[in-house]
Amino acid sequence: MARLLTEAGFQVAAAVDDAEELLALVGGDRPDVAVLDIRLPPTHTDEGLRAALTLRRRHPEIGVLVLSQYVRVSYAVELLGGGVEGVGYLLKDRVSDLAEFAAAIRRVGSGGSALDPVVVEQLVSRHRQPDDPLIQLTGRERDVLRLMAEGRTNLAIAERLAIAERTVEKHCTNIFGKLGLEAGPHDHRRVLAVLRYLNA
Amino acid sequence: MTGRPWISTTAIAAPAVAVWLLLVMLPEARRDPLWALGAVVGASFLGTGIVAWRLHPRNRVGPLMAAVGIAWIPQQLLIGDGAPAPFVVWLGACGLWAGLACHLFLAYPTGRLDGLPSRVVVGVAYAESVVLPGASVAVRTDPPEPLGSVALLVDGVRWQTVVVTGALVVGLSVARWREGSAAQRRAVTPVAAASLIATVAFVADHVAAGWGWGTQPLFVYAMFGAFIAVPLAYLGSLIRRGIDRGRVADLVVRLRGGKQPGDLEGELAAVLHDPTLRVGYWTAGQDRYVDAEGSPVELPPKEDGRVMTRVDRGGARLAVLLHDAALLEQPLLVEAACAAASLALENERLTADLKARLRQLAASRARMLRWGEAERRRIERDLHDGVQQRLLSVAMTLGLAEATAHSGRRDGLIGEAKASVLAALDDLRAVSHGIHPPVLTERGLPGAVKELAAVTPVPVECVIGMVEPLPAAVESAAYYIVNEALANVTKHARAGRAWVRLARSEGRLVVEIGDDGRGGADPARGSGLRGLSHRAEANGGSLRLDSRRGGGTVLRVTMPCE
Structure with missing residues (x-):
């Protein structure tokens, strides 16, 4: 992993074996991003996830990217419980696309988010109650929200959907309107929209 | 019962009856059939009363019967028509037997008068039985005024008062009969019926006399016949009870020795004279009856003359006897036999319950072994057809890339290999999920249940108490139960919301999954619920389903987890 990251142009401050060591080191080194596996020694259960939550509480300025062999909706909800800034949750498979993976790390490092499409898909496929405002979204608006939830910028969304960035912005305004998120700065609304999407 | 009380009782009753007969035969009298019947x-x-008195000294039925017999003497002399003028005193007392008979009828079979109405009616009957004949005597002797007018007045409403009192006696008797249990009714019916007929005939005789039809021989014969039937029926029930008690006593003695399981059924069959009798023991854990060997007992449909009698002990269900309908004729015998055998039944029930559990456990173990075997085969096949094939193709594609000089073609082959590896990873994920849900490894049961709730389309509320640590098998079973139950909620319940509750109490894990949907889930249909039940059983637990149509569904599983 360290080799892969170095190859992608990152500076690897340290590679550690377990969560305790990580938490001890992060305080001193102050890296931009910490990349963790969910399963870590000694029990190989959920040490990584718990370390990520601790890290987010203690050092909100440090981005946390959690990798796992499996993705779970409940873990995503837990990780994003404190907001979608500087957090990522991806399937380990994503490392196979180095460019995409590096982009995700950079987003998380600069206070953005990266959510695995599989998690987002599971959230989308859930049945919605008739009074859920998400029901009122058009198919296109839902596509935009989905990509927004993955952590992508308007420009990236526009590229992915092969539409103009202006159109994406128009969709965003519609989404915020339908979800009742009129007031506040633009970025804050973006976060709220995604959280609404995740917790629904 | 041994013969001795009967002998001594007869030794007292026979001379008493002889003296009685001598007494009524002393006066010069007409000796016709009616007299003989009287x-x-x-x-x-008198005779039956003495016998009853000797056998049940504390029951007043005996003394009352004997008293009726003695009070009958004036009546008997009256029939004889040999009652001369000096015997007007006899005439005055000749009705007393009717009051005593009323007392007897209403006090049968306990000898006590229960409740105010019975006591009032008996009091009225006693008063009438003295006053009415007294008035008749007074009318004949022409007493001074105002006694004569009063006597005339009382004598005038004679038959009406008899009708009212008779109706009250009949009404009370019927009411009491209806209050009794089926067994009690069957036991008292012969005596009660004879009493009833006698009362009606007595009233009819008085009505006939009151309306000026004179004495109707039909009514008198019916009355006397029914009167004779009362002590005879009582004697019959005494004899039958004695014989039955003897049989039950034998049963108690025979049950005292060490018995093999299944013998109890034979003993009961012998005592109750029903070789087809079967005993089913209640197993609370499985909610059904089993035989002594623990195999389920099929309860017969309501036909072919088979009847079920339930045996309880201390309010708890113990066993059921499946026997011939003819045994219903002897309810007290069946009751007494069950009471005598209840301790033995309880013992045998415990053994049968244990055997039933062993059977269930053996069946569940065999099922789990078969299931495990099939599961291993499936995993092997999945790995062989999926992951192995894909990795093989990766090796081949990379080998091809190695041998290719053309760089564009090589990049294409490498991309192909990467796609195959990712697909193999997907396959592996699916396989390992089938072996053991990863979320269970990572977060234990509470986390796994939250994940299941999070991916269920219906909103699910999780109430999770302190349940860990849990044995791996119980944790796994609980996970699959919640998984299947929530899948059922999604597929069938049409619910607006659902909940999952995990709790631990007294060394047992309680898993409850409920919804507010349409209910009506039937474990007999669909293998899903049966599978859940098997999973619970394999861990020594049990499953309860509460699913009324339109009332939502609650599935509750408890499994030991110490």
Whole structure:
């Protein structure tokens, strides 16, 4: 992993074996991003996830990217419980696309988010109650929200959907309107929209 | 019962009856069939009364019967028509037997008068039985005024008062009969029926006399016949009870020795004279009856003359006897036999319950072994057809890339290999999920249940108490149960919301999954619920389903987890 990251142009401050060591080191080194596996020694259960939550509480300025062999909706909800800034949750498979993976790390490092499409898909496929405002979204608006939830910028969304960035912005305004998120700065609304999407 | 009380009782009753007969035969009298019948009435009451008194000294039925027999003497002398003028005193007392008979009828079979109405009616009957004949005597002797007018007045409403009192006696008797249990009714019916007929005939005789039809022989014969039937029926029930008690006593003695399981059924069959009798023991854990060997007992449909009698002990269900309908004729015998055998039944029930559990456990173990075997085969096949094939193709594609000089073609082959590896990873994920849900490894049961709730389309509320640590098998079973139950909620319940509750109490894990949907889930249909039940059983637990149509569904599983 360290080799892969170095190859992608990152500076690897340290590679550690377990969560305790990580938490001890992060305080001193102050890296931009910490990349963790969910399963870590000694029990190989959920040490990584718990370390990520601790890290987010203690050092909100440090981005946390959690990798796992499996993705779970409940873990995503837990990780994003404190907001979608500087957090990522991806399937380990994503490392196979180095460019995409590096982009995700950079987003998380600069206070953005990266959510695995599989998690987002599971959230989308859930049945919605008739009074859920998400029901009122058009198919296109839902596509935009989905990509927004993955952590992508308007420009990236526009590229992915092969539409103009202006159109994406128009969709965003519609989404915020339908979800009742009129007031506040633009970025804050973006976060709220995604959280609404995740917790629904 | 041994023969001795009977002998001593007869030794007292026979001379008493002889003296009685001598007494009524002393006066010069007409000796016709009616007189003879009357003599039998009195003698049978006296004799039976003495026998009953000896056998049940604390029951007043005996003394009352004997008293009726003695009070019959004036009546008997009256029939004889040999009552001369000096015997007007006899005439005055000649009705007393009717009051005593009322007392007897209403006090049967306990000997006590229960409740105010019975006591009032008996009091009225006693008063009438003295006053009415007294008034008749007074009218004949022409007493001074105002006694004569009063006597005339009372004598005038004689038959009406008899009708009212008779109706009250009949009404009370019927009411009491209806209050009794089926077994009690069957036991008292012969005596009660005879009493009833006698009362009605007595009233009819008075009505006939009151309307000026004179004495109707039909009514008198019916009355005497029914009167004779009362002590005879009582004697019959005494004898039958004695014989039955003897049989039950034998049963108690025979049950005292060490018995093999299944013998109890034979003993009960012998005592109750029903070789087809079967005993089913209640197993609370499985909610059904099993035989002594623990195999389920099929309860017969309501036909072919088979009847079920439930045996309880201390309010708890113990067993059920499946026997011939003819045994219903002897309810007290069946009751007594069950009471005598209840301790043995309880013992045998415990053994049967244990055997039933062993059977269930053996069946569940065999099922789990078969299931495990099939599961291993499936995993092997999945790995062989999926992951192995894909990795093989990766090796081949990379080998091809190695051998290719053309760089564009090589990049294409490498991309192909990467796609195959990712697909193999997907396959592996699916396989390992089938072996053991990863979320269970990572977060234990509470986390796994939250994940299941999070991916269920219906909103699910999780109430999770302190349940860990849990044995791996119980944790796994609980996970699959919640998984299947929530899948059922999604597929069938049409629910607006659902909940999952995990709790631990007294060394047992309680898993409850509920919804507010349409209910009506039937474990007999669909293998899903049966599978859940098997999973619970394999861990020594049990499953309860509460699913009324339109009332939502609650599935509750408890499994030991110490």
